Amino acid sequence: MAIVQVENVSKRYRLGEQEVQALRDVSLTIEPGVFLAIAGPSGSGKSTLLHIIGCIDTPTAGRVLIDGRDVSGQTPDQLADLRARTIGFIFQTFNLLPVLSAEENVEYPLLQFPELSKHERRERVAHYLEMVGLAKFARHRPNQLSGGQRQRVAIARALATHSKIVLADEPTANLDRHTGESILELMKEINRRSGTTFVFSTHDRHVMNLADQLVHFEDGAIVGEERKAERDAPPAASGGDASTFAAGSGDLR
Template identity: 70%
Template sequence: MSIVRIENVSKRYQLGEQEVVALHDVSVAIEAGEFAALAGPSGSGKTTLLNMIGCIDVATSGRVIIDGRDVTGRNPDELADLRAHTLGFIFQTFNLLPVLSAEENVEYPLINIQSVPRAERRKRVAYFLDMVGLGRFAKHRPGQLSGGQRQRVAIARALATHPKIVLADEPTANLDHASGEGILQLMKQINDHQGTTFIFSTHDARVMAMANRLIRISDGAIVGEEVNP
């Protein structure tokens, strides 16, 4: 069974008197364990599609099915619960809380998950900071870290909830070449070793080359797919 199914999804916005079509009748399925990239220029609809998968935005029409659950018509609490337990997010701007340390940022999404006690939270925080190579920077705040290190904290935070799917929106956009390359290699290792599904929105050629599946989007529609061996 596909871990993500998008069925005939359209998304329209009202901009004053003008209707803007961000997605038009998009259908795609992504299997568990894929390292997939949604690729296209700015304004193509790739981030809108990623937001649909992340239950951050709601389709105007069509169905979005995440891990076997149809999210159409779900209330905000149900969507928040699905995001907390099934999805992890990595953003190009890192989205770390500047007043919190690296370890506190990683722990933050776990605090409202009642099934994860404090001792387990601390264990996960230490484990994932070590995984991304930042164990000795646990007490550092984001302002004391480089861009690449901040993105590593963001990856640890995304993984701490044990998500089945990690969504990454242009995760290399604000990094230099060496840092971006290191972040990509780290995410691919996690994908290979843990089987976590990664879905990117990107126009970075390095991400496209590393993806085992490339879904090309233009003007709100899927215009092609490529499978990399």
């Protein structure tokens, strides 16, 4: 079963006196464990689609199913528990709380889970900070960390809730190339090891190259879609080559 099913989704909103059509009849299936990139120019609707999948925003028309649950037409408050337990978010601006340490930032969303004891929360925090290579920086505040380290904290926070889906909105946009690539390789490794579904909005060619599924977006609509296997496949042999090989094989018999 698909982890996300977007069916004929449109989104309109008002900007002053003007009505903006952010999404136009978008349909998309996202399978569990995929590493998917949504690529397109600024203003094409990538972030709007991510916000709708993440239950931060709601569609004007169409419906969205998350892990088999129809979330269309429900308020953010109604979706709070699903969002907290199923979906993790990584933003280009990191969105860490500056007054909290790295470990406190990772623990913060876990405070919504009454079934977890303080000890269990701390164990999870330590596990995911270790996973992203920041165990020794646990007590550092964001202003004591580099951009790449802050993004690693954000990844640990997104995973600590045991999210099935991680939505990453331009996660490398504020990082230098080397740091951005190391962050992407980390997320790809987590995807391979844990089977967590990652969905990116991006301009980054490296993200597109790593993606199992690449969706091209333009003017609020999907204009193309391709799989990594299709992109990496060698060109098919022409019919003439096949005939020559067959003839040659016949001569050898």
